Amino acid sequence: MYLNHFKLNQKPFNLTPDADMFYLGDAQQKALNTLAIALQQGEGFIKISGEVGTGKTTLCRKLMAMMGDNYHIAHINNSFVNPCEFKLLLAHELGIVLNHDVPSYRILLHIQKQLVMLARKNKKVVLIIDEAQAMPRDTLEALRLISNLETGKRKLIQIILLGQPELDEVLARNDMRQLNQRIAYQAELKAMDKVDSMSYLATRIQISGGHESLMSKQARELLCRYSAGNPRILNILADKALMCAFSEGDLQVDKKAVKAAIADSNAVLAKQGQAFPRWAVAACVAAALIIPGGFGLWT
Ligand SMILES: Nc1ncnc2c1ncn2[C@@H]1O[C@H](COP(=O)(O)OP(=O)(O)OP(=O)(O)O)[C@@H](O)[C@H]1O
Ligand SMILES: [Mg+2]
Known part of the structure; x- marks a missing residue:
């Protein structure tokens, strides 16, 4: 290994998205500002798009490292899942323990109950979905329904979609217009x-x-x-x-x-x-x- 040779304490160009290695350029600053404003405003959907390798996952790691204790972060990396699997993943991220045979319709009730409980504890719940371009249509629809959950005053969950440009193509489809319309804030990471x-x-x-x-x-x-x-x-x-x-x-x-x-x-x-x-x-x-x-x- 070259670390000793060059007197380095770690590999400078590891491929792992690492918040400690974060470089804050113009695009990253703009995207972080957008995220901060959107989270502050309590908006339902936020989208960060960008070509392969432009730093979406790294940006999201940085965001997570910056978020305070008043946030509960649910993070889903594997978006290629059906609606039921998606709800199970979300339930897990929210700290809900479920029996393996729980029927699909009940999972949503458990999620809603947990979101209300977290809201009572003054926790803002943010769901981050990486690789969102791979999410199947019916799972996106399940996601939209979950985003509808709210108290009389505010959303119970905010959702950040991270995806390659194909995500824009998916969202531009006529049958995706309900979700697309709910994206209040977005930013793009470019080269x-x-x-x-x-x-x-x-x-x-x-x-x-x-x-x-x-x-x-x-x-x-x-x-x-x-x-x-x-x-x-x-x-x-x-x-x-x-x-x-x-x-x-x-x-x-x-x-x-x-x-x-x-x-x-x-x-x-x-x-x-x-x-x-x-x-x-x-x-x-x-x-x-x-x-x-x-x-x-x-x-
Ligand atoms: N702002 C940044 N600061 C430091 N390193 C970065 C930054 N953006 C990207 N990188 C580095 O570039 C590489 C690719 O970043 P990342 O995996 O976040 O891209 P991505 O947009 O999520 O790619 P993909 O579309 O393939 O998922 C990683 O090795 C990461 O460490
Ligand atoms: Mg990524």
Whole structure:
């Protein structure tokens, strides 16, 4: 492992969404503001969408870490479930212990009772559904019915939907209009621009106990160009670049290490091709012309 070699206390570019590694760029700040306002207002549905790897799950981990004791968070990662399974998952997240043979219609009653009990204790219940684009239609309908539960004064549960752009397609369908209409607040996470991408790299290195000079400026620029500002791709390439520099015995990641990392990751990069922002495509075309032979992705 390269940690000792580079004098780091943890891997700077792990793929696990980790609130302690959070980078607060413009888009993340806007999304967090939207979430804060929506939760404050007590709105029923909130939606955060974004392409694969743009940081939705990480943002949600950060949000959860920021929420105080007055919130009860129910978190569902596996959204590809039928309505009954969904209600069982929600019941579990709300701390309800059920017999395994409880009929489906009774689960909702238990959920309602528990939500009322939590409201009496002044707990605001927030249900976070990750990968919401995978949720079947009838489960989304069950979700909508649960969102209707309210006291005379306020909602008993607020729901945050996190999903890839396919979620928008699902919600745009005519038979989803009732749910779609209830989404009062939404934000989109996009690929980071060049400035944010550069400071993203520096931030993660610093949190891991290193100095940003661990990667040369040219190396970081190349990483930003080829990742097109997608945090997951940045992590994959940056981690590989560290490995490449380590295997060469170098103490700094230079352009050569990044090129080797890119050459090793063409398949991952190619999948991201259609989502690249224009600044990155232009920069990459230029780079491919300058670098003899270019890289697989651009030839
Ligand atoms: N704001 C951020 N700060 C630090 N790291 C981030 C941030 N956003 C994303 N990442 C990193 O990028 C990677 C992808 O992030 P994440 O899993 O949150 O994306 P996602 O949008 O949920 O992807 P998917 O659509 O595939 O579920 C993770 O390794 C995560 O650590
Ligand atoms: Mg995710």
